[in-house]
Amino acid sequence: MLQFMILLLVLLPSIAFATETGDAVTSLLNNVVYPILGPLLLGLATLLLNKIRQKWNLQISADTEALLLNQAKNAIRYAEEKATAKIKTSELDGFTGSDKLNTAINQLMLSAPKISGVQAEALVHAALGMISGVGATGDKALK
Numbered sequence: 001m002l003q004f005m006i007l008l009l010v011l012l013p014s015i016a017f018a019t020e021t022g023d024a025v026t027s028l029l030n031n032v033v034y035p036i037l038g039p040l041l042l043g044l045a046t047l048l049l050n051k052i053r054q055k056w057n058l059q060i061s062a063d064t065e066a067l068l069l070n071q072a073k074n075a076i077r078y079a080e081e082k083a084t085a086k087i088k089t090s091e092l093d094g095f096t097g098s099d100k101l102n103t104a105i106n107q108l109m110l111s112a113p114k115i116s117g118v119q120a121e122a123l124v125h126a127a128l129g130m131i132s133g134v135g136a137t138g139d140k141a142l143k
Helices: 002-018 022-056 062-089 097-111 117-128
Strands: none
Touching: 062 097, 062 117, 097 117
């Protein structure tokens, strides 16, 4: 039924020009059908695109991204604090770099449980360059 209606909407303009009552049909299409059908189809297309975006999580909001980055910074600070405490309380060398990274990733996944381990690791690496005194950038943190 829907296909038949679409076929009629496509063929009506050409039928209208071929008949004597073409002006009435053309007027009906231009003044009634197309102004109603246009926004309706645009709304349906918007809903469909929004569902696709939600299904594949194509884009996250800037607020969510900023919150996750802030959580990653907190997780890095937690790992640094834990490493410092271990150095003060024992004669060992403390955490290795990979121990700190794993601690930060685990802490971030605790504070944001819906992200995966790969996403958490990427966020931690991204946040490392923004904190002075840690990571490969050291005191040359990006602002």
